[in-house]
Amino acid sequence: MTTAPAPAGSPASFEEFFHAEYDRLRRMTAMMLAGDVHQADDLVADVFVLLLKRWEHVENPHTWMKAVISRRVIKAGKTHRRNQTRLRQLWATDRHGLADPVLLA
Template identity: 30%
Template sequence: MAVLMSELQPDDPPRTPTVSLRRSSSLLAAPTALRHPAHSAARTAFAECYERIMPRLVVFVMRHGADSHQAAEAAQAAFALAWERWESIEHPHAWLRKVAFRQLLKLREQREHPAEELPDPPGGLCPAQAVELGAQEALILRVLRSLPMRQRQAFAWTFDGFSPQETAVHLGMTPEAVRQNLARARRSLKQAWETMKEQDT
């Protein structure tokens, strides 16, 4: 349990999941119909950000209850929007997480009211297909799916290195509400971990 709970401490640096990631040509090739960063340095910064953040962004969305395909789709959509306005985004780490979550909600709404024919997903390797989840991470995702959304959000932002004060600003909550929801999520995770250990013995 010590290993699991040490991962839940807000002061710990965020851990990057093991991911084999191939650039999505549909995103980084920048379709001509979209605006794109005017300077080569900005385009390089975007590509580096994509390679570094994309795997963690997919898992961040999964911690809100999404399956791997929904998470990858929401994360890709967030980066596509970021590409169009990259030079105006001041805090990309927080911006991408907020937009990816909104894209997840939009995807869920579309699933509830499906079109007659859904378009095929874009080409390239889905980043989530290569995410290798350990037993602890799989347990965390399973437990989080059963929790209220506010608890999922508090945990996901904290796990990615945001303080309660920063999380409160991005979620429109008070820092105390963030701490309370985080504490409840941790209690649920601890109980689930203890139950799993008892079943394994």
């Protein structure tokens, strides 16, 4: 005798979704983050926590996860570029506060 799958929105179906999709979403996220597996682990785990909180209201969890992960990867990229610009400016400034135009390029 087989048991019927858990209805959408139930904890069992979330657990099934998590086990079925985690590795694939982690690989997708790592590829989007240029191979940074550790950052991908953190990001996917955070998004799964959000999904669990909203599980009863999300109609298509796979699409929802991909959309949220994509937005977070884009945001992380913008933050990284902004931080790189700040670091470049910091390193280009000597101890007297004068900027080196060659290093700012």
